[in-house]
Amino acid sequence: MKTGVAVQLELSSHRFKELDALRGLAAWSVVLYHFLLVLPPSRFYTVVSSTPLHLFTNGPQAVILFFLLSGFVLTGLWSRNTSGYTGYGVKRLTRLCLPFYAALLIAALLDLYFMHPLHVTNAWINHTWTVRPTWHMALSTALASDAWMQQFNTAFWSVGYEIRISLLFPLMYWLILRVRSTIALPVVLLSQLALPFAHPLNRHIDSNFLAAVVEFALGILLFRHLPTLLSLVDRIRPVHRQLLALVFVLLYAVAVPAPELKNVQGTESQDAAAAMTAPSPTHPRLSFRIKLRRALLVERRIFRVQCGMLAAVGVIVIAIALPSLRSVLQHAPLLRVGALSYSTYLLHGSVLFALIRAFYGRLPFAYLVVPYLVLVYLASEIFHKLVDQPAIFLSRRAEALFK
Secondary structure, X not given: XXXXXXXXXXXXXXXXXXXXXXXXXXXXXXHHHHHXXXXXXXXXXXXXXXXXXXXXXXXXXXXXXXXXXXXXXXXXXHHOOOOHHHHHHHHHHHHHHHHHHHHHHHHHHXXXXXXXXXXXXXXXXXXXXXXXXXXXXXXXXXXXXXXXXXXXXXXXXHHHHHHXXXXXXXXXXXXXXXXXXXXXXXXXXXXXXXXXXOHHHHOOOOHHXXXXXXXXXXXXXHHHHHXXXXXXXXXXXXXXXXXXXXXXXXXXXXXXXXXXXXXXXXXXXXXXXXXXXXXXXXXOOOOHHHHHHHHHHHHHHHHHHHHHHHHHHHHHHHHHHOHHHHHHHOOHHHHHHHHOHHHHHHHHHHHHHHXXXXXXXXXXXXXXXXXXXXXXXXXXXXXXXXXXXXXXXXXXXXXXXXX
16 A cells, blocks of 8 residues: 555656556557447447446546546646746647647548548448548647547547646636535536536537536546545555455446447437527427426436546546555556557547548458557557657657746
8 A cells, every 4th residue: 555655755746657557548448449339239249338348448438537637647737837837838738739730640641542431321430531631620620629520530529628628727726726625526526417407508618528627627636635535545454445446447347338339320319418408490499398308318427427437536546556456557568558548549540440441341340350459559659659759858848948
């Protein structure tokens, strides 16, 4: 178990290597999740999505973990920042945007080469590389707008959220520190439950973006209370710690349900939250009962997401607190996977769709799984060396100019 002094030292230096490994494993769960969305509905998907095997393919839960870890890490960065908002902002934008722009260029070039209709019934596949890219589309995506994110790369939307929330982060940090510790968590969770009823905001702000803000906020609270949480875990008997770890991992695996393939691959169904928007003149006005019922369905989904958020918090805490799990996550291969996580996340969508279009009509999509995984890893290694590492170096140099 980590001592209080060790935790304070790592908090001040902002280095928890085991969390890098967690981020890498989460990135690969997104890689597998997106491949499953390509395959036709089958008993295999049902088994994977409804059992603890979902741990390895739970892409939506992995994105929650990404945003939590970002809030946690940025809290450490900002709390020891000596270059002010300008230095912080330049460092963060350099770190995120340079690899993002390089991945966007790769996606745009592949779109130009492979762009043609596939005539598949999978609507998720038809969202990407079906329109010839233009400078306007590329510039919109580079500015973190959601309009054409999916067209270029299925994973870019969350990177756009990360960029925008990173710029807002110091304000979020200041506001959360002004809230008493005992009520901060209830306020954060209740604000998320209120999202379905904040429909006037939906005209101006994406509700998914607001949900990501909540997840960043929970990361701030986790950093703030980590020593207390580790102290609580330390009081538990060793056998009970292992049981607690198992509970958090299982909850992480099943809390956020997998989407039904018929909804992802078929004609897109209207989001239940859309019913909360103001009715247009051409549509009949919905009764209060229908609005309330649909809002409660969204609340149920949000509650599952909140369970996933708390499960992610638990996984982060036990990854730090349990020596056995900590030592496993600090093995060199897992740390390497963590170092490549941003490159993996940025590139895997482009690799997947390049394979789909190169072998469409020649091989069943299921046969592409091994080439897909191998190419994602190799592309991540090359991209990390040529783009991601230089971006990290430049971000530090850029911040130093403002100290």
